[in-house]
Amino acid sequence: MALGPEGRAESEAGRRLLGGIRALVRRFSISERADVSCCGMTVAQAATLEVLRSEGHLRLGALGRRLGIAPSTLTRNLARLEERGLVRREADREDARSAVVRLSEAGVKAAAAVERQEQAFARSVLERLPVERRDLALDAVGDLLVAVREATESCCPGAFDHLMAGMQRAEARDERRRDE
Secondary structure (H helix, E strand, O other), X not given: OOOOXXXXXXXXXXXXXXXXXXHXXXXXXXXXXXXXXXXXXXXXXXXXXXXXXXXXXXXXXXXXXXXXXXXXXXXXXXXHHHHOOOEEEEEOOOOOOOEEEEEOHXXXXXXXXXXXXXXXXXXXXXXXXXXXXXXXXXXXXXXXXHHHHHHHHHHOOOHHHHHHXXXXXXXXXXXHHHHO
């Protein structure tokens, strides 16, 4: 089936959007790996700290689901984080057969350090945009997230909300800290 001029333009716009998003994801992933390696941990370990920072504590199964990793990978990551004194496993007060994981005081500080580095990188990106276009760029990112949510809901209901839940809690927590 041949595409008309409008169809070709939409197809090209879709390719440009995909290419741009892939480049951004790769670049931010590289930045995240560099930031995390400066803190002496893997991206998976930093993600574990980030989730625990936003949640407070989680059962092992819930933590593994949030991170999207297998139990054996989670166990290895937690063992390394425990060795460094960044997390603690404790008996679950509600279910003695289960364990919960929470950040230690050192873990809270390490998670905050990684977050500060990531925010500094994001600020440095924004500072490279002309001042008069920064809000426009941020609004466009917001518009893209809304569009991604709508597209995701049509094929995978609830998936977007699940992925964004931790981000929204972290943003709310950071906003409270700024207000204090």
